[in-house]
Amino acid sequence: MVLLPLEEEPTLLFPSEARWIGDKKKPWIRDHVWADLPGDWIRKRVETRGWKRLGIYGRDHVLAVRDHAALAAGAFQLVPFDVAFDMARAVKSEEELAEVRNSMAIIERGFQALLEAFEPGKTEAEIMAPAVQRFFEGNAGPRMMNIILSGRNGEAEPHFKVPTDRVVGQDDLLLYSLEITGRAGYWVEFSRALIGGKVSPRTQEMIDFYPDAMEAARLRMREGESAANVHRAAAEIIEKRGFGLGHLTGHSIGLTMIEYPSIGAASNAELRENMVLSFHPQVVTEDGQACLYTQDTFRVGKNEGENLSKVPWKIYRGQE
Numbered sequence: 278m279v280l281l282p283l284e285e286e287p288t289l290l291f292p293s294e295a296r297w298i299g300d301k302k303k304p305w306i307r308d309h310v311w312a313d314l315p316g317d318w319i320r321k322r323v324e325t326r327g328w329k330r331l332g333i334y335g336r337d338h339v340l341a342v343r344d345h346a347a348l349a350a351g352a353f354q355l356v357p358f359d360v361a362f363d364m365a366r367a368v369k370s371e372e373e374l375a376e377v378r379n380s381m382a383i384i385e386r387g388f389q390a391l392l393e394a395f396e397p398g399k400t401e402a403e404i405m406a407p408a409v410q411r412f413f414e415g416n417a418g419p420r421m422m423n424i425i426l427s428g429r430n431g432e433a434e435p436h437f438k439v440p441t442d443r444v445v446g447q448d449d450l451l452l453y454s455l456e457i458t459g460r461a462g463y464w465v466e467f468s469r470a471l472i473g474g475k476v477s478p479r480t481q482e483m484i485d486f487y488p489d490a491m492e493a494a495r496l497r498m499r500e501g502e503s504a505a506n507v508h509r510a511a512a513e514i515i516e517k518r519g520f521g522l523g524h525l526t527g528h529s530i531g532l533t534m535i536e537y538p539s540i541g542a543a544s545n546a547e548l549r550e551n552m553v554l555s556f557h558p559q560v561v562t563e564d565g566q567a568c569l570y571t572q573d574t575f576r577v578g579k580n581e582g583e584n585l586s587k588v589p590w591k592i593y594r595g596q597e
Contacts, residue, residue: 278315278344279306280322288322290315316344320351332358363537367529367552373463374576377531377553380459381574381585383415384467387455388588395595397447397473401425401440405453416460422534426452426570431477433470435523435561435568448474452570454557456534464534466555467586468572471593483520483560483569488590490514491573494527494556498575498582504544511558512542523559523568530555530574552577553585 278290289306293313301309312318323331331353333340348355369377387408394407405423412421428434433450445451451471458464476484490511497507508526515522527540530553538546540556557572571590575582
């Protein structure tokens with residue numbers, strides 16, 4: 278937990294049991310406190326200073342119950358601060374954008390290793406393994422979540438799973454969802470489709486319009502545009518072709534994998550230049566049995582979005 282006063286230096290708080298977890302030399306905040314109960318320590322600090330209000334980021338999602346109970350016992354007002362904080366950190370500085378690009382370079386190297394390993398007859402996990410090695414070499418460490426959509430007969434089932442020892446057949450469609458950070462902890466997400474043989478007719482139908490949906494959304498990723506309009510730009514193309522949408526269309530991304538604002542029909546947050554978005558519409562067939570999915574990471578521009586990956590969108594065969 279971090280306490281950020283208006284007129285004092287910030288304090289970084291650790292529960293006492295976490296003294297030996299992590300390298301405490303890395304944080305830029307130098308005032309470190311190990312407290313048996315961080316919420317109680319903060320309450321006493323607020324009361325000692327005579328502060329009247331305390332804004333809390335993460336109160337409804339990640340704040341431990343024991344800390345909230347201690348803070349709620351204070352005589353000061355607790356103010357939700359999630360949206361204001363998230364909108365501020367969603368706009369990335371030039372230094373941050375450089376780190377995001379570093380993360381993207383790592384994930385692209387991993388995808389290339391995955392392509393080189395791709396071969397029917399191997400397992401899903403064996404194909405993924407070289408990519409994970411590249412990610413560790415790039416300082417991603419354990420900050421990664423690599424999952425897959427896959428299926429037989431030229432189609433991918435619409436539920437995510439961890440790559441396993443399932444042996445990949447010639448006509449199995451693989452949609453690896455690569456999600457990692459780089460050296461500074463900035464998340465990026467990336468995915469392309471792989472198959473050794475033939476896609477099914479309805480997968481081909483999704484392939485035919487998918488790039489148009491992605492491009493329509495990219496053109497909307499601009500200063501002052503609403504997040505909902507980015508979603509609608511892709512959704513309208515998908516729905517006109519008789520398909521539905523599954524997984525969340527997209528979201529802001531940074532030091533946390535999923536940040537505010539989300540990209541969806543009900544998200545009216547205004548985009549700002551240099552926000553970074555992960556956009557990944559999941560197109561699902563009417564019967565809910567097959568899907569097509571990709572992920573790209575974009576920088577919101579003044580007039581249109583910038584795709585941070587230069588890897589072309591197409592169906593990959595493992596021979597590229």
